[in-house]
Amino acid sequence: MTDLTHLTIAEARDKLRGKEIKAAELTDAYLAAIDAANPQLNAYVTVTHDKARQMAATSDERLARGEAGALEGIPLGIKDLFATEGVHTQACSHILDSFLPRYESTVTANLWADGAVMLGKLNMDEFAMGSSNETSYYGPVKNPWRAKGSNLDLVPGGSSGGSAAAVSAFLCAGATATDTGGSIRQPAAFTGTVGIKPTYGRCSRWGTVAFASSLDQAGPIARDVRDAAILLRSMASVDPKDTTSVDHPVPDYEASIGGSIKGMKIGVPKEYRVDNMPEEIEALWQKGIDWMRDAGAEIVDISLPHTKYALPAYYIVAPAEASSNLARYDGVRYGLRQSGGDILGMYEKTRASGFGREVKRRVMIGTYVLSAGYYDAYYVRAQKVRTLIKKDFEDAFAAGIDTILTPATPSAAFGIADQDMAADPVKMYLNDIFTVTVNMAGLPGIAVPAGLDGRGLPLGLQLIGKPFDEETLFRTGHVIEQAAGRFAPERWW
Structure with a gap:
């Protein structure tokens, strides 16, 4: 039998409903994997063994009665930014020592209502401020990926580094994350996982520790595009407790996967061809363009002048x-x-x-x-510039562009305690160069694994969509996934 932790959410869902496996044994498999790997990877800051087993037992009862929710029995990791009632919630900061909230964030409440199981809280950059998961009070997370022939520990990206590392290393079926300037998409690209930052207002921010309120947005990190679609449907909702959440119907994102992209117009912005872009990133971008063209899409050169x-x-x-x-x-x-x-x-x-x-x-x-x-x-x-950036995207979409294809990051994962990054914070900030425009404009963006660099490390491509058109991102992201294949790290931990 396949290792239970290697099942995708979609596969585990089908086996649970088909009574081939039980939620309890799936949860126990993940807990055992966490206990074995976390001392090396440091992806979790708290593991909720007892709570997970209780939730799994409840899921098994519901499954037996034929009352399964959309995520019934699926074990998830939760970024330490989301309030979880009675469970460690500290945004990985010393200043929130011993804080146990008496309430549940709306996003996690939605997941539990759909039957998901909480494995624990995931490491992250302190207050979500960072691009490498090195600012956490609990120490850096190690990327499950290593370069060929190297023992150098690499960063998993940030701020959702624990989420990305846990998904990549099979320590949860999927994870919640947040994105303020690229904190879902950059770690997803660094770890060979899929991460989507939804449209601003798609997911409630209530009960999520705030960094920058007009930019923060919750989203999932998952192993493939389908799993990301399944998770986002459960996470998204309007919420009277968050006036920035939008009362817009939540579609069945999973249904959009596999649809044709023939005739779609894919924009390629010239401004994303930055100075000194590594050849491997340029080549990967071109490969993505070719995949889109081969699938029947029309490639259109566009300009986003205020990038x-x-x-x-x-x-x-x-x-x-x-x-x-x-x-x-x-x-x-x-x-x-x-x-x-x-x-x-x-x-x-x-x-x-x-x-x-x-x-x-x-x-x-x-x-x-x-x-x-x-x-x-x-x-x-800066706010005036933000308005101009938003208008650049509006003009492109008004001209008929369906989605925009760009690189996700300017490089593959770099080393923990990289001296160049430590000496110059601006170099670290430049990791967000391809992702911050999406947050500034409030748009949805998805990062999908698209290949490996010369050292065998994952690289991702980013797709940017129209407001509340995540369905198109899932459809086009699936095309990249099908062409590129899926990637998993070689186990060293």
């Missing part, structure tokens, strides 16, 4: 919103508290010891751009 301003504008808007959101962490009501003589001293000492270096850097940047005398020069100007 070059996206990254600097993003690193004004996101830190500004972060500095506002993170002001609530003061040591008064929950989490870490350091004594400081008076209340101001307590604030200062709590934040100084509770926030990590990257979070402090971004809070200071954000506070600066919002300060008197600089607000108009920086923040207001």
